[in-house]
Amino acid sequence: MRRTAADPEIGDWLERTAPLALQCQQCGECAAVCPSQRHGGIRPAELMARVAAGAGWPNEDSLWLCARCMSCSERCPSGADPGEVIALLRERAAGRGQLPAYLREEAQRFFKTGLSFPRTGMTRKLRKELGLPVGEISEKALTECSEIVRRTGLGRFVRE
Ligand code: SF4
Numbered sequence: 001m002r003r004t005a006a007d008p009e010i011g012d013w014l015e016r017t018a019p020l021a022l023q024c025q026q027c028g029e030c031a032a033v034c035p036s037q038r039h040g041g042i043r044p045a046e047l048m049a050r051v052a053a054g055a056g057w058p059n060e061d062s063l064w065l066c067a068r069c070m071s072c073s074e075r076c077p078s079g080a081d082p083g084e085v086i087a088l089l090r091e092r093a094a095g096r097g098q099l100p101a102y103l104r105e106e107a108q109r110f111f112k113t114g115l116s117f118p119r120t121g122m123t124r125k126l127r128k129e130l131g132l133p134v135g136e137i138s139e140k141a142l143t144e145c146s147e148i149v150r151r152t153g154l155g156r157f158v159r160e
């Protein structure tokens, strides 16, 4: 497996992603269906070409613009699974502490309140209209959230 001088760890990581990326035929189907690419976000076909060449993906910010809709993987005629490759790239970036601040804040909020997003006046109103609870999360549910954070390893992202 090729290693680059710029990123000596990339060889180990490529052992997980390359078997998928090397199946890519560069047909462009994933690019055609990707809602993120349509709005200037991630470019799955280009990413697959770079990963297959052992070049990694320089634009790590765009990784977090993937909507995880998995349309790319569903439409891929080669079984290359770009959605999974992007997930592995994210995992690697997060493991190196390269998680965008807004996602870190989201993880911290979930840890403390059980909610990814704060409840606003509007969301409280809508929940009331839908007959959903508008109060705070119960202690029991919060404990379960903490357990999820612990078991999934999300805890490393909630450190202040
Ligand atoms: S759809 Fe599959 S084969 Fe086609 S460019 Fe995307 S990843 Fe490659």
Ligand code: SF4
Pocket (backbone or CB within 6 Å): 030, 033, 034, 035, 036, 037, 042, 044, 065, 066, 067, 068, 069, 070, 071, 072, 073, 082, 083, 086
């Ligand atoms: S999973 Fe990500 S890369 Fe694939 S089509 Fe959806 S937004 Fe695009």
